[in-house]
Amino acid sequence: MLALPHGHDGHEVTWTWTTNTFCEWLEKAVEYMQSPHHNDLPPYPEQQEFVRLVWRAVRAGRLYMLACVVVLFYEYIITLDKEIESVWQRKKSVVSWLFFVNRYLPIATYLFVIPGVAFGNSHDFCVGVFAHLPPAMVVLSEAVIGALHIAKIRALWRYELNVYFSCLVTVVYVSQEILAIGMTVADVTVVFVAIMKRSIESHSIAGRELGLGGPGLGRLIHIVQRDATLFLISMCSIKIANLVMLIVFPYWNAVNWLCNHIVDVILTSRLFFNLRAETEGVASNGAEIVTLQIKFPHTDLELPVVPIVSDVLIAPTHSLAKQVHDHYLPKLTHYEPDNDPRATEKEIALRNRLFNIDGLGVAWYTTAREEFGECEGPRPVVYKILRQPMTDPVFQSICANTATLALFAHIRAASGETAISIFNNHPFHFGRWSFMHNGVVTHFQRIKREIIKEISDEALELVKGTTDSEHLAALFFTYLEETKGSKAWEYSHPLQDVKAALEKAITTILGIQKRVLEPSQPEASSLNIAITDGQQLLTMRFRNHATEHPPSLYFSTTAGVSLNRKFPGHPDKEGDNGAQNVKDVESHGAHVIVASEPSTFRGKDWELINKNECIMVGTDMEMRREKIQVQF
Structure with missing residues (x-):
C-alpha cells in the first residue's frame, strides 16, 4: 500500500499499488506535464494526487539538475585553461581530444533534460x-x-x-x-x-x-x-x-x-x-x-503445453472423477519415517478410504477478464455439482472442451456436521484465489462462533456455506489482509507471506480449540490444504498429533506428460497412448501435480508429501519444500 499524507480533500489517500494502476497513472502524469497549461488532470481524486506528486518531483529534479549545471560550469571554468593547455601539449593524441569533448558533454545533457520530461x-x-x-x-x-x-x-x-x-x-x-x-x-x-x-x-x-x-x-x-x-x-x-x-x-x-x-x-x-x-x-x-x-x-x-481437462480428470482409470468409490494409495502402509507401529492399516483406512459421494467442484483459470481490462491476473471459473461426476453431461462437456494451465478439482465426503449443498463444495474462491481442504477441523460447531469473531467483515461476506473449510479459508484471507491490505485476495502475493498467513490461521484455530474445550484435550485436526492464484501454488499436509498422520497427499513433476494426449505415454500402463503426431517429452515444460491419490498407476512418478510439510511452487515453476511452522 502507498499512503500520501494529504489527499484531494484534505484526508489521507490510500492506493493499492499494482503494475496496472502505476502504468495508467504514469501515463496520466505524462499527459498532464505535456499539456500547455498543466490543466489536463484525470477525473479521479487519487489519480489527481498522484499526478501532482509526480509533477512536484519533476520540478524538484529540474531545480536540482540546474544547481548541478551551475556547479559544473564553475568547476569547468576554473580548470578550463589547464585542460586546454594539457590537451594542446598532446595535440597529436586523439584520445586527448576525445577526453576534452567528453569532459563537457554532461553540461549539454543536463541542459537538455531540464526543460523537458x-x-x-x-x-x-x-x-x-x-x-x-x-x-x-x-x-x-x-x-x-x-x-x-x-x-x-x-x-x-x-x-x-x-x-x-x-x-x-x-x-x-x-x-x-x-x-x-x-x-x-x-x-x-x-x-x-x-x-x-x-x-x-x-x-x-x-x-x-x-x-x-x-x-x-x-x-x-x-x-x-x-x-x-x-x-x-x-x-x-x-x-x-x-x-x-x-x-x-x-x-x-x-x-x-x-x-x-x-x-x-x-x-x-x-x-x-x-x-x-x-x-x-x-x-x-x-x-x-x-x-x-x-x-x-x-x-x-518453459511453460508446459496446455492440457485438455478431460485428460486429467476423466481419461485415466484412476482419475479424480472415478475416485468416488475407488482408492489407490501407494507407499502409504509404511509411508512415514518414524515407522510408528500405531500407524496401522486401521488408521490409514480411517482418514483415507471414505466414499467421496457428496459432490464435486472444479476451478480452472483463464485470462478472459484480464484481457478486457477488468482485473489483474487470471481468474477462476468454478463449476460445482452434487451428483457423481461421471453421470453429469455438463461436467464431461466442460472437461472435453477446456484447456488451462491451472486446475483445482475436489470430490467431497461430507463430515456429517454440515449440509450437502452446492455452497459447501470445494474449491472456495476469494477473488483470484482458490482454496481446497481435505480433512476436518475438529469440534468445529463448538468453536465456530469464536472463529467468526476473528474473521474480517470483508472476508466473512464472501462465505456462502457452512463448512469448517470455508471458515478456515476466510480466516486465512483475514490474516493475509493484515499484511497486504484490504481485499488482499484480489492480488497475487509472495508465497512466504501466504504461508505465514496460513500458519497464523491454523495456530489461531488450535488455540481456540484449547481455550473453548478446556479442561478437555481437543482431538487432532487434519489439514491438507491447497491454495492457488492461478500462477502460484501452496499445498500442505498437516495433523497436530505426535504419532497420528494426516490423509495422504502426493505430488509429481513428471506425471503430467502421460496426462496430456499430445505426448507419448499412457497414464495406466507402460507404452504409448496411440496418439498421432505426438511431441517430444522434453518439450512439455515444468509442471507440478498435487493429489490426494495418484492419477496414474506409475508409482515412480509420485512422491508422498511428508507429514507437516508444505510445497510451494512459484511463478518460476521452482518447487520448494518447507516444514510447517505451527506449534501444538
Whole structure:
C-alpha cells in the first residue's frame, strides 16, 4: 500500500499499488506535464494526487539538475585553461581530444533534460539503441566512454589543487553520482515497468489473435519486474561504491564507472533482445505453436503445453472423477519415517478410504477478464455439482472442451456436521484465489462462533456455506489482509507471506480449540490444504498429533506428460497412448501435480508429501519444500 499524507480533500489517500494502476497513472502524469497549461488532470481524486506528486518531483529534479549545471560550469571554468593547455601539449593524441569533448558533454545533457520530461527520451533511447545495435557494439562504445572517464579522473588529480578546490571537485562529482542514482531509479521505473509491460501486453494480444490464447502473461510481467529489481540493485550498488571510491581511490572509481556501464548494457540489452526474439517467434510460427519458451538473463523457464481437462480428470482409470468409490494409495502402509507401529492399516483406512459421494467442484483459470481490462491476473471459473461426476453431461462437456494451465478439482465426503449443498463444495474462491481442504477441523460447531469473531467483515461476506473449510479459508484471507491490505485476495502475493498467513490461521484455530474445550484435550485436526492464484501454488499436509498422520497427499513433476494426449505415454500402463503426431517429452515444460491419490498407476512418478510439510511452487515453476511452522 502507498499512503500520501494529504489527499484531494484534505484526508489521507490510500492506493493499492499494482503494475496496472502505476502504468495508467504514469501515463496520466505524462499527459498532464505535456499539456500547455498543466490543466489536463484525470477525473479521479487519487489519480489527481498522484499526478501532482509526480509533477512536484519533476520540478524538484529540474531545480536540482540546474544547481548541478551551475556547479559544473564553475568547476569547468576554473580548470578550463589547464585542460586546454594539457590537451594542446598532446595535440597529436586523439584520445586527448576525445577526453576534452567528453569532459563537457554532461553540461549539454543536463541542459537538455531540464526543460523537458525524460520519459519519452528513455523509451526512444532504449528502443533505438538496444533494439537495433548488437550487444557487443554497445558494450564496446561503453568501454570507450569508460576509458575516457579514467583519463578524466587521472587528469584532474594530476593538478596541484588547494584544499578548497579539492573539496569543490569532490562535491561536484559526488553530486553527479547522486544524480546518476536518481536517474537510474527513474530509468528502471519507466523503462522496465511501464514500457516493458506495455510491450509484453501488445505482443500477447497479437499472440492471442493468432490463436495462442495468451498464457503466461502474468509470468512474463513477473520475470521482467524481477529482472528490473536486480538491475536497480546492481546499478545502485555500483554507484554507491562510486561515492566511496571517488574520495578514497579516484582511479578505481573510474574503473568502477566502466563496470557500471558494462553491467547496465548486459542486463538491458539481453532483456530487450530475448523479448524481441520471443515475440518474433510467436508471430512467425502462427497458431500451431502453443508452447511458450521464455529465456531471460536470470531465467530459463518453459511453460508446459496446455492440457485438455478431460485428460486429467476423466481419461485415466484412476482419475479424480472415478475416485468416488475407488482408492489407490501407494507407499502409504509404511509411508512415514518414524515407522510408528500405531500407524496401522486401521488408521490409514480411517482418514483415507471414505466414499467421496457428496459432490464435486472444479476451478480452472483463464485470462478472459484480464484481457478486457477488468482485473489483474487470471481468474477462476468454478463449476460445482452434487451428483457423481461421471453421470453429469455438463461436467464431461466442460472437461472435453477446456484447456488451462491451472486446475483445482475436489470430490467431497461430507463430515456429517454440515449440509450437502452446492455452497459447501470445494474449491472456495476469494477473488483470484482458490482454496481446497481435505480433512476436518475438529469440534468445529463448538468453536465456530469464536472463529467468526476473528474473521474480517470483508472476508466473512464472501462465505456462502457452512463448512469448517470455508471458515478456515476466510480466516486465512483475514490474516493475509493484515499484511497486504484490504481485499488482499484480489492480488497475487509472495508465497512466504501466504504461508505465514496460513500458519497464523491454523495456530489461531488450535488455540481456540484449547481455550473453548478446556479442561478437555481437543482431538487432532487434519489439514491438507491447497491454495492457488492461478500462477502460484501452496499445498500442505498437516495433523497436530505426535504419532497420528494426516490423509495422504502426493505430488509429481513428471506425471503430467502421460496426462496430456499430445505426448507419448499412457497414464495406466507402460507404452504409448496411440496418439498421432505426438511431441517430444522434453518439450512439455515444468509442471507440478498435487493429489490426494495418484492419477496414474506409475508409482515412480509420485512422491508422498511428508507429514507437516508444505510445497510451494512459484511463478518460476521452482518447487520448494518447507516444514510447517505451527506449534501444538
